[in-house]
Amino acid sequence: MNTLVRGIGRLGGLVRGSIYGLGAFTRLFATILARSGIALKRPGLVSQQIHFIGNYSLLIIAVSGLFVGFVLGLQGYYTLNRYGSEEALGLLVALSLTRELGPVVTALLFAGRAGTSLTAEIGLMKAGEQLAAMEVMAVDPIRRVLTPRFWGGVIAMPVLAAVFSMVGIIGGWVVGVLLIGIDSGAFWSQMQSGVDVFNDVLNGVLKSVIFGIAVTLIALYEGWNAKPTPEGVSRATTRTVVSGSLAVLGLDFLLTALMFSN
Amino acid sequence: MTSDATSASNPLLLFKDVALGYGGFTVLADIDIEVRRGQVVALMGGSGSGKTTLLRAATGQILPLRGTITAFGQNIAAASAGQLQALRQRMGVLFQQGALFTDLNVFENVAFPLREHTQVSESQIVERVLDKLDAVGLRAAAHLKISEISGGMARRVALARAIVLEPELILYDEPFAGLDPISLGITAQLIRNLTDRLHCASVLITHDVAESFAIADTVYMVGQGKLLASGRPDDLTQSADPYVRQFLNGEPDGPIAFNYPETPAFAQWLQQHGGRS
Numbered sequence: 001m002n003t004l005v006r007g008i009g010r011l012g013g014l015v016r017g018s019i020y021g022l023g024a025f026t027r028l029f030a031t032i033l034a035r036s037g038i039a040l041k042r043p044g045l046v047s048q049q050i051h052f053i054g055n056y057s058l059l060i061i062a063v064s065g066l067f068v069g070f071v072l073g074l075q076g077y078y079t080l081n082r083y084g085s086e087e088a089l090g091l092l093v094a095l096s097l098t099r100e101l102g103p104v105v106t107a108l109l110f111a112g113r114a115g116t117s118l119t120a121e122i123g124l125m126k127a128g129e130q131l132a133a134m135e136v137m138a139v140d141p142i143r144r145v146l147t148p149r150f151w152g153g154v155i156a157m158p159v160l161a162a163v164f165s166m167v168g169i170i171g172g173w174v175v176g177v178l179l180i181g182i183d184s185g186a187f188w189s190q191m192q193s194g195v196d197v198f199n200d201v202l203n204g205v206l207k208s209v210i211f212g213i214a215v216t217l218i219a220l221y222e223g224w225n226a227k228p229t230p231e232g233v234s235r236a237t238t239r240t241v242v243s244g245s246l247a248v249l250g251l252d253f254l255l256t257a258l259m260f261s262n
Numbered sequence: 263m264t265s266d267a268t269s270a271s272n273p274l275l276l277f278k279d280v281a282l283g284y285g286g287f288t289v290l291a292d293i294d295i296e297v298r299r300g301q302v303v304a305l306m307g308g309s310g311s312g313k314t315t316l317l318r319a320a321t322g323q324i325l326p327l328r329g330t331i332t333a334f335g336q337n338i339a340a341a342s343a344g345q346l347q348a349l350r351q352r353m354g355v356l357f358q359q360g361a362l363f364t365d366l367n368v369f370e371n372v373a374f375p376l377r378e379h380t381q382v383s384e385s386q387i388v389e390r391v392l393d394k395l396d397a398v399g400l401r402a403a404a405h406l407k408i409s410e411i412s413g414g415m416a417r418r419v420a421l422a423r424a425i426v427l428e429p430e431l432i433l434y435d436e437p438f439a440g441l442d443p444i445s446l447g448i449t450a451q452l453i454r455n456l457t458d459r460l461h462c463a464s465v466l467i468t469h470d471v472a473e474s475f476a477i478a479d480t481v482y483m484v485g486q487g488k489l490l491a492s493g494r495p496d497d498l499t500q501s502a503d504p505y506v507r508q509f510l511n512g513e514p515d516g517p518i519a520f521n522y523p524e525t526p527a528f529a530q531w532l533q534q535h536g537g538r539s
Contacts, residue, residue: 030504124364133361137320139378
């Protein structure tokens with residue numbers, strides 16, 4: 001009986017903790033939005049973060065995009081070749097990248113590269129009393145530290161996803177046209193006629209913006225709530241990757257169902 | 263050192279019958295402290311006596327469990343977020359570990375409060391920052407990264423940042439810790455000179471008896487969860503109070519225990535680990 005009561009109590013604690021966490025997460029999001037005026041007032045702070053978050057992620061995004069494009073070119077060709085429609089390779093590569101792989105893989109890499117660095121930075125600022133120092137200097141750390149990073153991440157993410165998709169398409173072209181020998185005109189014209197700017201490209205951009213919001217916010221939340229110890233920061237960094245990646249995959253399913261259902 | 267006029271003014275910081283703590287645990291109780299313009303006030307006590315808790319309460323980072331804390335005539339506990347921000351703009355705080363921003367260099371750390379709270383031109387920022395860095399002897403270190411300076415230098419940079427806005431009330435948490443003897447003497451004199459020149463009030467949280475007694479107008483000693491003694495340095499030096507004597511002379515035996523007191527939680531922990539209480 002006691003074990004049962006303890007089990008129910010533990011379950012209740014877990015549910016209560018999750019609801020509390022969700023509430024704190026939403027409150028942080030609302031606070032950041034409410035203090036976003038700083039992004040317009042001091043755009044330099046946001047551009048600094050776009051440089052830090054976006055520019056430093058560019059290499060890993062571009063290289064990953066190229067290899068994903070290579071693989072898509074190869075796999076797409078093997079499958080399409082069975083039905084004699086290898087000219088549609090350009091369309092297949094472009095649709096796969098703009099609709100799904102571009103936003104999703106970029107967001108996963110973003111969580112690993114930029115998300116962890118954001119969490120560790122905020123967590124270490126907390127551990128070094130830098131956030132407390134800011135507060136007693138009458139500077140709101142959410143406004144000064146978190147908000148520019150949030151907008152930096154939200155702006156950088158769709159740009160990175162676009163770079164990923166673009167480099168991926170070049171990768172698919174290299175494999176399909178240069179290595180396998182598919183007709184270059186067919187590769188590009190099929191892509192041009194089959195990819196819709198609104199349904200495919202803009203939906204992909206919208207996805208990447210939503211992933212950018214989710215991953216950046218999770219990274220900032222974890223850093224903000226990290227225990228101010230080396231172990232606490234390390235755990236928070238791990239949670240950013242796990243929660244960020246799961247959020248991206250879960251959101252992707254929801255968004256795909258909403259955007260591409262007939 | 264304190265003039266009659268300054269003593270007669272309203273206190274900039276006032277603790278009245280204050281109790282402070284975390285959660286349900288009271289760290290300090292029955293605290294009465296008064297800090298007036300032009301004064302250097304030293305808050306002294308052993309490690310873990312609650313000195314830093316007093317500083318956190320003075321800046322509104324924690325609220326009193328009982329009593330009232332008034333800064334610039336305003337009750338901190340009753341202040342709105344905006345009012346608290348306004349109060350904090352009139353204070354400067356030197357943190358125990360410096361708390362410098364590691365993504366900014368020395369110059370930008372000191373310039374930070376100016377950039378956030380003033381609209382002064384870049385040339386004025388350069389002038390004022392270099393002036394404050396000069397005061398702490400680090401003018402030529404303005405270009406260095408925080409990772410390139412020593413712990414003692416970092417504390418001096420933090421001191422320059424705390425005074426760059428020339429606040430009315432400056433709170434120093436262990437300003438002498440980690441400084442070499444030369445820097446220590448210069449820093450103590452700098453605190454005194456700043457207080458006189460800016461006609462502000464300075465509160466030192468410290469356990470450095472010699473340096474703080476040399477520059478302080480009033481000394482408060484805390485320990486054992488309460489205010490043990492207060493008065494001018496000379497009065498405390500002459501004091502026959504056993505607590506004061508033991509602390510000032512650094513004697514191992516006396517009413518202030520060196521060993522951390524045993525608690526029921528420790529006894530339980532020891533029992534779980536197979537020890538004897």
